[in-house]
Amino acid sequence: MAQTVRIALDLMGGDLGPEMVVPGASIARERRPDIRYVLYGRESEVAPLLDRYPSVRDFSTFHHTDVAVKMDDKPSQALRAGRWKSSMWLAIEAVKKGEADVAVSAGNTGALMAMATFCLRPMAGVDRPAIAAIWPNARGESIVLDVGATIGADAKHLTDLAVMGAAMARIVFDVDKPLVGLLNVGVEEIKGLEPIRQAGRMLRDAGLADLEYVGFVEGDDVGLGSVDVVVTEGFSGNIALKTAEGTAKQIASYLRNAMNRTLMARIGYLFARHAFGALRDKMDPRKVNGGVFLGLNGVVIKSHGGTDGLGFASAVELAYDMARYNLLDVIQASLNSPGLVAARTAPEMAAASTAKLSSVKPPAEDKTA
Numbered sequence: 001m002a003q004t005v006r007i008a009l010d011l012m013g014g015d016l017g018p019e020m021v022v023p024g025a026s027i028a029r030e031r032r033p034d035i036r037y038v039l040y041g042r043e044s045e046v047a048p049l050l051d052r053y054p055s056v057r058d059f060s061t062f063h064h065t066d067v068a069v070k071m072d073d074k075p076s077q078a079l080r081a082g083r084w085k086s087s088m089w090l091a092i093e094a095v096k097k098g099e100a101d102v103a104v105s106a107g108n109t110g111a112l113m114a115m116a117t118f119c120l121r122p123m124a125g126v127d128r129p130a131i132a133a134i135w136p137n138a139r140g141e142s143i144v145l146d147v148g149a150t151i152g153a154d155a156k157h158l159t160d161l162a163v164m165g166a167a168m169a170r171i172v173f174d175v176d177k178p179l180v181g182l183l184n185v186g187v188e189e190i191k192g193l194e195p196i197r198q199a200g201r202m203l204r205d206a207g208l209a210d211l212e213y214v215g216f217v218e219g220d221d222v223g224l225g226s227v228d229v230v231v232t233e234g235f236s237g238n239i240a241l242k243t244a245e246g247t248a249k250q251i252a253s254y255l256r257n258a259m260n261r262t263l264m265a266r267i268g269y270l271f272a273r274h275a276f277g278a279l280r281d282k283m284d285p286r287k288v289n290g291g292v293f294l295g296l297n298g299v300v301i302k303s304h305g306g307t308d309g310l311g312f313a314s315a316v317e318l319a320y321d322m323a324r325y326n327l328l329d330v331i332q333a334s335l336n337s338p339g340l341v342a343a344r345t346a347p348e349m350a351a352a353s354t355a356k357l358s359s360v361k362p363p364a365e366d367k368t369a
Helices: 018-031 043-052 075-082 087-096 109-120 155-174 194-206 217-226 232-260 263-283 309-324 326-337 338-345 347-352
Strands: 005-010 035-041 060-064 103-104 130-136 139-143 179-183 212-217 230-231 292-293 300-302
Touching: 005 018, 005 087, 018 043, 018 087, 018 309, 035 043, 035 087, 035 130, 035 300, 035 347, 043 338, 075 109, 087 103, 087 109, 087 212, 103 309, 130 232, 139 155, 139 232, 155 194, 155 230, 155 292, 155 309, 155 326, 155 338, 179 194, 179 217, 179 232, 194 212, 194 338, 217 232, 217 347, 230 309, 232 263, 300 309
Parallel strands: 005 035, 005 103, 035 060, 103 300, 139 230, 179 212, 179 230
Antiparallel strands: 130 139, 130 292, 292 300
């Protein structure tokens, strides 16, 4: 790849559109001066902002489009109305055409995933894409996937997630052999649904040299940072993500109320303000903003739609790292590992991997009572 990292931006995505995206792009370029942008949006809205941010304007190629995907559009609606012509689609298509190394959008998540999957297609050997999120924890950060791309998973898909998440972890955390765990209801091998247990056996048998499978992990391990990569399917992953976000807001609210309750509490805050500032920085979602779409023939980054310029800059810098360190090549090499291929194709493994988490039915109602 050339020295310059080319990043395609959907300027119209997010709650504020270009008013958030352009300042964020400027911040990111100050930190990563070898970025060059390929911009897509409405010229009437974008041009005044580019004049205010010459660091973006002078190192970008701008393409006008009238069509923008709405934040409340259903994926099917977005595809019908925005395919081939929306700012979101064109940013993704730039990656497909080789005009950009990575695309970033703060737009509608469902629409972005639908367009990215339709335009870029899954990588060879990968059935479905996933969204990987960087998660703050007591030890530092970890990667959790899937946090909402698809619901349900068989054993093969879970092993794909483990391999792709580990590849991302090697880039983001600069570790040679990330610790990987499967999220489960207990750490014992007999617990959990069969696809999870089967994926664990596949990962152990594969003996992959570029990750260390540690077994099952529980919900509290996500916050403790017991592993570098937490693997789960999209339904439970998305619930975990939203629960963590809600808990962080709840704790912040408790702290604000407690600090304002009495005069002594306010005085105590003055003495402890540096500690509270460090806690606030640790919990600041802008510092870890950006979900990576994994498993496609191209890299797409989803920024939070409600973030500000600083948060969007974080997503752009994540995109920069994924492109600079050749995420796709790292993933493909891991997926082609002889040990993983052998583990997948073993007869008993192949048969068991067809059982999906989403296909598990509740027990039949007892009508004898």
